[in-house]
Structures are given as structure tokens and as C-alpha cells.
Amino acid sequence: MTRTEPAGLPLGDDFHLYDTTLRDGAQREGISYSVADKLAVARLLDELGVGFIEGGWPGALPKDTEFFARAADGELILKHAALVAFGSTRKAGTTAAEDAQVRALLDSRAPVVTLVAKSDRRHIERALRVDVDEACAMVADTVSFLVGEGRRVFLDAEHFFDGYAFDPDTSLRVLEAGFTAGADVVVLCDTNGGQLPLGIAETVREVAARTGFRLGIHCQDDTSCAVANSIAAVQAGATHVQCTANGYGERAGNADLFAVTGNLVAKLGMDVLPTGGAAELTRVSHALAEIANIAPDTHQAYVGSSAFAHKAGLHASAIKVDPLLYNHIDPSSVGNDMRVLVTEMAGRASLELKGRELGVDLAGRPEAVTSVVAKVKELEAEGWSFEAADASLELLLREEVDGPAEPPFTLESYRVVLDHRGDGEVISEATVKVHVAGERVIATAEGNGPVHALDAALRKALSPSLSWLDSVELSDYKVRILPSHPGSDAVTRVLLKSSDGDQEWTTVGVHGSIVEASWLALCDALVHKSMRA
């Protein structure tokens, strides 16, 4: 079994930054992670440096069971984080050892388990339909069984704040049942999200004083105070804070990992991330939005693309004097940029950095940088986005520095025909006419859909001439429809991830037609590969 504590973090086990994007975050309307998505999310969270990653609810959801199995079989190697399985305590009137759900938590092979338990007497009596004694026994039993099996256990006390206000003794008894049985942390959950910071701070302080237990906090955002409530709880003594990426979650969502972390680091001076972690906040936030297929919130605190954008004429001249007079922190400390007045500067700086990262030498080429910045701006205004499409950006940079590359093939034309026939069958067929290795080649192929057919026809045309083509696979394909702006039609943006078994690279295409947008991304992907082949 892997470790039960976060590794290599400055605060070690003393403070837990705990992420539940993969379980509670997945409750957000519209999110539906595949197992591959879940693995990718966990890797990004670990890169950032959270201490605990709650991966899902094994036994309750088949996808989550598969995720834990694949993680334990070596598909997920975590540098900093410990992996956590989430589940409920045993059912009433049975034993933990006999409970199939509890068994599934063991079978997940996750070294840490977070158990959820009701801690509001009304929920115990009306939803669970047991008495408080049995509810406490269910907690104590399940915790001690899992601890006995070598697991580290945290206890999520559901509806704690509402329950504590209604009947504090019951809520405290539930905490005590868990802590006495061996839970390391009892997590006070504002499950309905109705709390405010001053009240949270008061309750956390009071519970800490009355129990002496190690306390955690889990906040929902129904009063728009989840981040503030989490921070207030930490200031009042909680040393374990549960968040989700970009605040994803049911209803109004959860406490946003990036804002909570930004506040802990920049405002409370707590080293909750490994060295360099804070500067990854913006990148990881945007990458996780991509995987969730949710447009990033441009105005999100710390990491939004507008979080340090200044429009106010009022401040225009003064910002030039001293930007820090007008930003609450240095944007680069969280990997973000100040924009608008110094867009040029920020754009240039990040482009130069990016060039270095991609191995394109822009040092001493100020005119090339100017020209790429202008081109990127123009394309982004049309809906292109290079944030996730490194390979397309690299092609732009190289074209500016080295001149246009010799493409591995050129297109004469393509035609895609989609038939929904009278007998109900749906057929997608594509024909391409291309020039490759001095010859004109025509090829036709069928596919599941228009893009698949086009890809198949292109491969058929090219693979006799391009030996490396067979190794290239599409590993991911994402589509976003960009809303139309006044005076323009909606366009489609396609992000294509390709792999040759060794490396992965992402390209982008934008067009009114999804098929042409896909074609553009596909061409970039092949040109990029040919430069390395």
C-alpha cells in the first residue's frame, strides 16, 4: 500500500490541503469524468502539490471502482499526495466487516479512507431512520474496522454546522465516536452551504475547545462564502481543508481550491504547496477546466484571465507608477499576468518564456516576438486559444523564427458526405485529394462521423509515403462552440491531442464548420510530428 501522508510538502502532515474534485466536484451539473479524465485530474493535482486526492466512491460507482483499480495497478504514481477513497459508514444492523460498501473501500487499495457520517440529529432520525446510539455505533464500528485493516481514516461530519446549532450534544457525540475509534481528523461539513464566516469561526473555535480533536473544514458555496468560510475555519484552528478545483460541485459549488490556496499562501503566509507550486495555480486551474470541459471563469480570483486585468481609466496612469499599488498580490506569484495596460509586456514576457519551454530561441529576436504577439492576439480575437495547444503555438513561433516549414503534404480538396438513409442507416464518407512525395493521391474512407471519416481518408492517402504516420493516434478530441459576438457567427474550436506512443502534443483549429476546424487541427498535428520524424 502507498503512503498515508502527503510527501515533500513544507508543512508535512501538519496541514492538509485536501482535494475532492473527483468526488464532490463531479457532482457539478455537466461534469462527467471518464476514468482517463480522472487519472489526468489526479496527476495535475499532484503536480500542483495538494496533500490528499479523494478519488471517488468505490463500490458505489463502477467508474470509481475502476479508477482505484487502475491507480493501484500503477497507472497513477503520486509524488506529493496520498490517495483517498470516499464512502459511507456501515448500514444499520450489520457489522462493518460484512458491509459490501465498506468492503469495497478496502478493495480499492486506497491507503486513506474518508467516511461520511450524519451529524445532525434530524438527518439521523428522519433520513437515516436510526437513533443516535446506533448512528454513533455505525461510525465507531466502521472507523475501527478500517483502522484495524491499516487504513488512515478521516471522518466527514455531514451537516455539522446545522446539526450543532440544532442539537450540539448529538453532533459532538458523532465526532467523538469517530475520533475515539481512531479517525485522525473530524471534518466539519457545511453540507447545505448556509453558513457565514464569523459563525463558522465561532463554532470551529468552540468545538476545538470542547473536544481537542484535530478539525477539518468542508464548505459549500450557497451563500457565496465557501472560500471565506474555509479560511475563517483555518484561522479558528482547522488544520485540514477540503476544496474542489475551480469550486466545482453541486448547486453553487464548493470552496475553490485555487482561491483557498491563494489565500492560505498569500494572505496567511502558510507554505501549503511545494516550492514553485503557487506559480502553477493558474495553469492547473485552466487545465482542469479543459478536462471538465467547462469554460474557465475569466473573473475567478487569483487564476482568472481577468483577475489582474485593469480597465479603469481612474487608475491608468498610477498603475504605470507602481503596479503593486493596484494589485493585491504580484500576479506572477500565482502564474497569472496583469493585463490591459501592459498587455504587450505581459504577452511578450510569457511568449519568451513559452519559447524557452518549447525550445524556440527568441532571445535577441524582439521583432519576431512582436510579430507573434500580434498574430496570437488577432487569432485569439477570432476564437483561437493557444493556452492548451502548445504544438500549434510552436508552429507559429517556428514559422516566425525559421520561416515557413516544408509541409509533409498539401491539400487540394476534400469532400465529406453524411447520409442518413431511408433505411435509418447513418453513413459518413470522406474523399481527400492531396499531394504528397511528388504525387497526387485520391483516397476515400468511411468513419463513424465526419471527422473520423476525414482522418481515415487522409491516413489512407498519406501512409504509403509517410512512414511515421501509423504511429500517430488521436488520443483526445475536444470541441467547444464559441458564442457569436455581435456582427459575427458562432465558431467551433477543436482541440486535438495526438500521441505517437512516446510523446503527446495538442493542436487547435477554429472555423464556422466543425469539420474544417478539425481539419486545421489535424494538419497542425501532422506538420508538428513531421518536424520531429
Next chain:
Amino acid sequence: MTRTEPAGLPLGDDFHLYDTTLRDGAQREGISYSVADKLAVARLLDELGVGFIEGGWPGALPKDTEFFARAADGELILKHAALVAFGSTRKAGTTAAEDAQVRALLDSRAPVVTLVAKSDRRHIERALRVDVDEACAMVADTVSFLVGEGRRVFLDAEHFFDGYAFDPDTSLRVLEAGFTAGADVVVLCDTNGGQLPLGIAETVREVAARTGFRLGIHCQDDTSCAVANSIAAVQAGATHVQCTANGYGERAGNADLFAVTGNLVAKLGMDVLPTGGAAELTRVSHALAEIANIAPDTHQAYVGSSAFAHKAGLHASAIKVDPLLYNHIDPSSVGNDMRVLVTEMAGRASLELKGRELGVDLAGRPEAVTSVVAKVKELEAEGWSFEAADASLELLLREEVDGPAEPPFTLESYRVVLDHRGDGEVISEATVKVHVAGERVIATAEGNGPVHALDAALRKALSPSLSWLDSVELSDYKVRILPSHPGSDAVTRVLLKSSDGDQEWTTVGVHGSIVEASWLALCDALVHKSMRA
């Protein structure tokens, strides 16, 4: 001149709900209000029942000058709110009476003026480039001039919290200069948005104790705590709170009027709105998003369309027992609704709730519920998702309860041709063959892309026979590529939102081909509409 106090509000002048959407909110990237927009925004805010509406900065922005002129000339009749003009104090080395900007505030004919003044010594010395004495004189002079002219004056103390932490005496002197000269309220502004609630509460309490002045609060959202900070300030003694609709504003935005108001009413029990006002929060929020031309945040606290949406199977059966155990407030109290999302995680209980919500009676039809649950699970395993597609789910439910509906048309076949021609032009063309109103109709149309062309051809074929078709528009279109599972190909899921100007409904389609998936969603959308037409 019109009134200087809010009218007809339960708390009268004792508590100020102050809106600055039209000035500070308009700093948000992407917002550009016309004068007509501004008048419409002000009317909606007044309907809701805010006490003060800051309309803009007359003299600095021509549109704002025109807004105040038209408002004063009778185009804006306010029932509850007093109108406020925003501006800065006189320039250094002149008198208020001679300052053109101050004169413009008088010329606006607004009965209330909010003056902004720097209250951080670093800003006074480095941005304003005057000494503290002159800064205080500028404040005192301008306030007493405007008060002498019969205006009610509030003072926005810019950068107050940062300034107070750096040099409290200077910041207090600025407040004193304003208050002594006749300002009614001094507003402590967290201009850079870097504060947290416990700190805000402490500073407000301290300043109140040291000065005895009437205090206001203005928070930016750079720590994601603007709402919490505003509420903490009120709990610490502030009686004037400045917000913007939906939190619009520069960078991460401002404190959201709807969340702040929701919290004041539902959590602090303060009657800040006229009778019935709270139930307007959701409607006004969405209407203001329309005018700003910004998609509403579906997960916004209190007013978002998902703010009371439940997905978790964990809770669905208990929600039936008592919805208030799982919502922090009654959604209808803020004009919102509870929704239940039907997903793989949910079962019979959520489907029965959903049926109730959609007006499909499933009580006493256990076999129908069983059959729909089985069908939903089967479809979701293929990649369908009904949690956002209420209209498609309703069709499934109705088919089970009432038998198959008579479709408004039937498809014989369609063909879509996508050409990337030799001259580089990209053309999408669709032909449909359908049977409608007893006739066979063939129609062909072009579009930007395949789906657009198909939609256009279908409309061409059907609209002569279906009178209601012209009112139906696609209002949103989302595409998600679902990764292939072992043994199956990747499929495309399309979510289509349609509108007839009166109602909106969402349908879903899934297929290997994006065009067929879109077709399926389109058909559901039209069948759904025809059942109501």
C-alpha cells in the same frame, strides 16, 4: 430635485443597500452599456428595491452625462431608490467651485453624490502627488461645497484597508475630513480586494469605535471573499453596503448584490428590500445578465439555475422526505426553484421528484418508473445524459405514461455535403426529405457548418406547414466528445437549448456522428415544442 433617501423600504434610511453596477460594475471586461441599457438597469434595480443607484461618473464619461440628463428630464422615475452621481474630489491647488469635474456633479442634477478620495498615504503621495494636508483639504472642500449646494454626500475612502494597515492615522484623517465637512457616510473600500472577513470585521469594529462615524463597505472579490467581507462588515457595524449585480466589476469583480442581499435577508434577518423584493432576486439577476449580454452564472449562489439543483443519489431519497433538510433556504423565497438532476447516480426517488417537477404524474405508476429508470440507465451507459436535458427526459417519461406522441413530421433521409474546394472555399450544404402534414417535402440549404446547414434545410422544409416553427430558435449548442470505452467507439453528445421567446428547453442527442447526434437533439426539440404548440 428628487429625494436623497430611499423610500418605502422597511429599514428606511437606517440601512443602505447601494448598487454601483452602472459605474463600478461597468468596469468589467466585456460590459459596455448604452444609455438606454443604463436606464433599463436602473429601473430593474429600483423594482427590486435597492436604496441607492449609482448611475455613473458625469463629466468624465459622455454616456454617463447623458444618462443623468435623461434621468432628470423624466425618463427615470424611481419608486424606492435615490439616484447617485459618482466623482472625485477637486484637483489639488484649486477650489471645489472652480473644478469642472465637481461642477459636472452638480449639473447632473443627481440628489446624492458619492465622492472618491484616496485614504492610503502611499497613494496620496505617489499617485496623487500631494501631501496629506492637501489631500484632506481636497476632501473637506469638495464635500462642504456640495453639501452647501443641497446635495447629500457619501465619501468612498479608496484603498482604506491597505492604507489603514500601513498608516492608520492618515486614513482616519481622510475620513474625518469628509465626515466633519458634512458627508453622511464614509465608505471603507477594499479597492484591491485583498482582504479576508475576520480582518475586515476587526478593522470596521475598530474604526467605528475610534470615530463614531456612520460606516459603509465596498469590497472587490480578489480573494473570492467580497460577499463574505461585506457581510462581516455589516455584522461589525457598517450600515451601508455597496454591491454590483452578479458581482460585475473589474478583475475578479465586486460583491454580488444578489448574494449579499440573500445573506442579509435570509441569514441576518434584515428587511433590506420592500415586501416581495426577495422573491424578485432571481428574475432581476437574470434580466440584468441579459442587458449586460453575459451568460448568467448557472452556479451563482441564491439565483443561479443550478443553485438548488441536486444530483447526488446519496440525497435524492431523503430530499423526498423533507426538501428543507437539503436546501439552506426555501428556493422560492428568492424566486428560484429546486431541481433534481437525473443521472447515473440517481434512482427511482429522483425520477419521481423529477416527474413532479415536469408535471408528469408518476404517483401510483411504479412499473412506469421502473421502466424509465432502466431506459435512462441504458441510455446513460451509451453516453446520453439527461441531467441538463429536461425536455428529452420529459419525452421519455411521457412516452412511458401516455404512449408514443404523434410526431409533427417524419424523416425519410438527409444528406449533408461538406466541401473544402480546390480554391480553399469551405461549403456546407444539406438536403432533407421529410413527410409533414401529409406531404413529402424535399429542401436544400447551405450553412456555416454541417449542423447549421441541416437546421436550415429542415426549417425550409417544415415552416410552410408548421406555423409555430419560426418562433423556435437555437439559443445554445454544446458538444462533448465522449472517449471510447474498451469495445466501443467514441461518441459525440450534443446538448441543444431552444427558445420560443417565452420558454427555454434543452434536448440531447448521442451518436458516433456529431451531425446525427445534433439531428436527434433537434428532433426532440421540435417534438417537445409541438406538444405545447
